Amino acid sequence: MINELFEYILNKIPELKYFKYDKIFKLESGKTLPKFQLAYETYGQLNSTKSNAILIFHALSGSSHVFKDNSEIGGWWDEMVGPNKPFDTNEYFIICANILGSCYGSTGPNSLNPLNGKIYGLDFPIITIHDIVKAIKMLIDHLGVQKLLTVTGSSMGGMQVLDWVINFSGITLSAIPMATAAYATTFNIAFNEVQRQAIYSDSFWNNGNYYSGFAPNKGLRLAREIGHITYLSEDIMREKFGRSLQNNPKLLFQFTEEFEVESYLQYKGTTFTKRFDANSYLYITKAIDYFDIRQNGNLIPTFSHLENNKFLVISFSSDWLYPTSKLKEIVFALKSNSLDVSFVEIDVNYGHDSFLIDCKDLREVVSNFLTNIEV
């Protein structure tokens, strides 16, 4: 019973709150949601001038739980969020919402469809990055936040940053997109598609209709294993595992996993099935694939209406899923519109997941940027 698992996890986060929108929400596809809710967390206090709010967007498998704080569960960005961290909870009012389509308290394929009282499954409509961002804007309005010091996010979170700033530039002083792209590349789509195929292939998936029985954990595990390879660099894989054998001094000459990297991937994949919903994985990877903010392939006009927004664009040298070249395309288009842009490629060998690790350079560059935004 996968949904009981999410309830169990969410109950461990005392800061979790819900924003409920009880009217029809129109989606980019033309379809609608009769209503929705977003799970969200806030940390720190909005100051008297309401000028210290920061909105953080999470990536594919993230949640609103950006910071551990008083919960038992670690936050996904504890390296960057908290007292005396760049996103300093003593100084800023930090907001992070679980995205539409996800499984951590926001409305998604594992939610009840109010029209028939059954779990949506594949009846949940396809959503886009823009739908996700629009829903979060409603939360921001609901919180009475009228100005954002910055919006930030990595990977799919960076796509939300870009979509946000295009649509809500007037209330957004600055933006920090990291390890992302202005469109899902052919490569991104290809890797997402094989991950979806891994889920479809699991007979327990049953066309998305599995909430009363066994979840398609084999398929989701394989999807995550494939994904995980793309999150790491070849360098860090070699450094962490090399060709080391697991639990056996010599080759076993059999098909069970024997190299450490095999065990590691299986561990990562298995752990993931205990914290994520396979259908959410399908919907969110699809939202990534659809993302393309260029206009007829050109990114320059996308930003032409922006004026005073300040940007810090960050790439990681060893990221091959969202390589530096993709971030440079964003920088080029912003600069072509005479916008105030800083660009940093952080030299780190961890691959795409570099934004999640302990990284002094990342902390410094973000801290410096934040202290120099004029409110």
Place this chain on the structure above:
Amino acid sequence: MINELFEYILNKIPELKYFKYDKIFKLESGKTLPKFQLAYETYGQLNSTKSNAILIFHALSGSSHVFKDNSEIGGWWDEMVGPNKPFDTNEYFIICANILGSCYGSTGPNSLNPLNGKIYGLDFPIITIHDIVKAIKMLIDHLGVQKLLTVTGSSMGGMQVLDWVINFSGITLSAIPMATAAYATTFNIAFNEVQRQAIYSDSFWNNGNYYSGFAPNKGLRLAREIGHITYLSEDIMREKFGRSLQNNPKLLFQFTEEFEVESYLQYKGTTFTKRFDANSYLYITKAIDYFDIRQNGNLIPTFSHLENNKFLVISFSSDWLYPTSKLKEIVFALKSNSLDVSFVEIDVNYGHDSFLIDCKDLREVVSNFLTNIEV
């Protein structure tokens, strides 16, 4: 009935011959094969001085059918083998054998186990690159070939080249390893493991026991789709497919494949299930994973006994599965032993599969090398 399919394919190749070894063949694992056969093809004529023989090793999914010649079926290396091609069948005596463990006529998991008259399935012993090479050496002896002008192969074929030259340097004038490595990297193992998991996940796989029923085509298809992504560069993917949609002018907002790259991968995967055996895929990827000719991590002593062998090492600039850095490690170790080595990185954007495409630079560099080998 997957084996009937292979019979059908093999019957279309008039040049196909079989080498049968009817004694016990000892494997690196310590296990044995009671006997084996290799399917092979030869093109051109061995000259009177027996000095024009060239041995070609195929990659993961290849066969002995390196050259189309009079068959209805295209050869896998028609770009490089044939009259007036670098491996000129008018000039050289070309030999190519299907490897042990494969499904194109050589003994593998889809063969009958002579000990019980049943198809091996997973009772087939795990084989290594060295086992594969040792079996081909017996074929070469059987053919009466005592000198090889060159041995060549790409990818897993290049691993065989390296293993061959280490073990049989005395009868080998030169070697041309391409797009390969002296050991499977952590990255290679990781990608091979998720491909194997895709096969294991298919319920039709049935622990390798499917030869009397339906083959695990869903699993094999997904494995090949994942593999195929690793064979192409991001550049060529973008160039070929970009974000183009298939059969529909707009986004469909549904889960069926809609981007061209998705349809292409599915087509490639599906086609593959009509020409390859899932168990062979498992055994051969495992042989790749085991490959490591370094001695305690050092490649220099591996080649220390070589003396007069000449090398042409070739990498392809856009190959990220067997990147140039891996070929340079081989070059460095050969050079450290004062061997005669030429190294060329061919600037081509096709990725790992570059060795299979029409490539003038590759043809020229190989032709020049061959004409300069002193017999």
